[in-house]
């Protein structure tokens with residue numbers, strides 16, 4: 001059996017090595033390292049895949065979120081509503097721009113932001129909502145867009161974990177995650193569902209004006225060469241990463257199918273287990289399983305992870321500390337107990353290996369070992 005890893009980037013690389021190596025070599029031969037043809041092509045390819053008018057490539061997912069908020073011209077003190085159960089970057093950029101992060105709790109089954117809690121958190125200072133499509137499933141966008149419209153708020157989708165997922169509207173219409181709000185953001189960090197071989201990110205929008213503004217922000221606030229009308233940032237996707245992404249984007253749907261097949265295997269093995277709750281499939285979004293995350297019930301989670309580690313099965317906790325309990329984000333507005341679902345999840349969840357190269361013997365070994373823990 002191949003060695004188990006949370007993400008097996010090497011086996012995936014070997015399966016597309018010829019195309020990848022050629023893409024990288026072509027960039028080196030052209031020496032168009034910044035903003036070369038590979039970047040232009042990737043932009044077009046991703047616009048087409050997502051069905052959006054504009055893709056703005058940038059340096060990473062955190063920058064994507066920051067640039068989105070800068071382009072919306074939000075002012076210090078403006079409130080931005082987001083989830084208490086996410087990777088830190090979502091709240092980090094809000095804080096960096098001196099906006100006020102307003103946290104709300106999540107749904108216990110999908111782990112995604114709870115629209116009812118969003119509505120309760122709205123004040124006259126609220127300007128934007130940042131739903132995070134956590135672990136590969138789209139947040140309830142139809143409800144969120146309704147709330148946003150009613151209160152004249154912007155919606156920035158943090159789509160760093162769900163690229164390729166389809167949101168299904170009540171009338172059956174499907175749209176790609178990240179293409180529904182005013183702006184969508186994603187990351188091409190190597191372990192993401194569409195990962196490059198370094199750092200990368202992108203911003204999406206259907207709004208011409210916002211697109212224009214975001215292209216200016218990522219390029220030093222420059223409107224005409226060496227004329228700077230805004231304070232911007234330097235955030236670029238380099239051509240080598242774009243060449244890699246052009247190869248991998250063509251495989252994205254096939255990769256999602258492989259992740260779902262692994263998830264189905266896990267689901268079946270853990271079905272109706274008294275101590276394990278398998279991840280719910282929210283009916284209104286396809287799941288691209290960035291993570292396969294179980295909720296434990298009456299389990300010594302630490303002992304379980306130690307047991308698996310001893311069997312060379314990696315298991316991770318995403319995320320062990322809710323945002324309002326992170327040292328850098330302690331805030332008199334919040335105290336332990338304020339976000340009971342998030343706090344419960346932080347104490348009980350764990351994630352098993354999830355990637356595109358999991359083989360049946362590996363999945364059997366993992367599920368067998370987890371089940372054995374409860375018998376030993």
Ligand SMILES: *Cc1c(COP(=O)(O)O)cnc(C)c1O
Pocket residue numbers: 060061062063086087089090132158160161186187188189199200201
């Ligand atoms: C990975 C991730 C980010 C940040 O992306 P980087 O490319 O690492 O900056 C932001 N939000 C979420 C939910 C993520 O998973």
